[in-house]
Amino acid sequence: MYIEPFGVEMWMNEWENHCEFNLAETCVESLTIEQLLRLSGQNDTDLSKLLAMKMTYGAIEGSMRLRTAIASLYDDQKPDNVIVTHGTIGANMLVHKTLVSAGDRVIAVVPSYQQHYSIPASIGADVQRLKLREEDRFIPNLDDLRALAVSGTKLIAITNPNNPTGALIDQHMLTEIAAIAREVGAYILCDEVYRGTDQQGSGTTTSIVDIYEKGISTASMSKAYSLAGLRLGWICAPRNVLERVAVHRDYDTISVGMLDDHFATMALENRDKVLARSLTITRTNLATLAAWMETQPTLSWIKPRSGTTALLKFDLPMSSYDFCMSLLNETGVMFTPGSALDMEGYVRIGYANNPAILQEGLKRVSDFLARHA
16 A cells, blocks of 8 residues: 655654754653653652553553543543544544545645545545635635535544644634534544644633534644653544444554553643643743744744644745755754645744743744845
C-alpha cells in the first residue's frame, strides 16, 4: 500500500534535534514528572507506590479510572465511549482504517494534519480537500462543504482547534457542520488534540462528540497537557463505532503502557491545574508573538484564537523550505515550512515553548528578516 510521505513529521524528525531554538514545537512546554507530581499535590516519595506495579499489559482498552477521567472531559460521555490509543496519531489512524473503504468519499480540511487526507487516499477513498482560506480566517466555508458533501459521503475530517492556523470553530458552526453531515449520513472525525487552549473564556470549546450523534473526537496528552512523552491518546465516540475500532486496534495496539496509563490518569484528575498552567503559557506567549508581529513588515497573519501554532505569510523572494533552512543555518531557530503543510508561501511557528526560548528566537528571526528584506 502506497502512502504519501508525511511532510511535517519528516521535517521534524530531521531537524528538531539539530536546532538551538525550537519554534517548530507544537506542544505546550513539556512537564517533567516532578512538575506533574507537584501539580497533583504529590511529591517524590509518592513514586515509591509504583515499585509494586507489575508490568503486565494492563487493561486492554485503558483502565477504568483513566477512561472515567477522559470521559469527564466531555459534557455527556461515559467510560464506555472511550478507548485508549497510542497518541492522537494512533487514534486518527484507527478511525480512518475502521470507517473508510476504497471508493468512499472523505472530505478533509486543508491545511490540517496530513493523516486526515493521506491515510484515506492510501485506502483508495475519494478524498475531497476543503481548502481553508485566509479571507475566511481559515474557518471552513459552509457553502464549499455543502457542495462537496454529496449523498453517501462517509466521513468529514476536521481539526478543532486547527493546526497549523490556530483557527477555532465555535459551537454554533460545529452545529451547522453537524447538520450538513447529518443530511448525507456522514461521520465527523474531529481531531481535538489542541482542545483546552482557547485564548478566551474557559479555554475549552464544546466537542463534536457532544453535538452530533455520529461525531468522533480524538485527542491525547501531548499538546494541551504537556505530556507527549506518555504517547497516550484516545477516541471518544458512540459505542458501536468503538466496537468496530477495537477489531482493528487488536492488530496494532493491544494496550498502552502501565506507566503511561498511571501518569495520564494523574494529570487528567488534576486537569484544572495542568490546563491553567498551559493557558498561562499560551496566552502570555501569543501576546508576545502578536506584539512582535506588529514590528515585522515582511510578515502577515491571521491571529490564532486557539492552539499552539500560527501560520505566518512571508513576503520574501524564496520558498518556504529555503526560508526555514536559511533561518536554521544562520540563527539556530527552527520553523516549519509551509510546503510541508501544503501551504507554500507560509511558515508555521509554534509559540507555546518556554517563554525565554520564544523571546530569544523571535529576536534572532528579526535579525534574519532584516538581512533578507
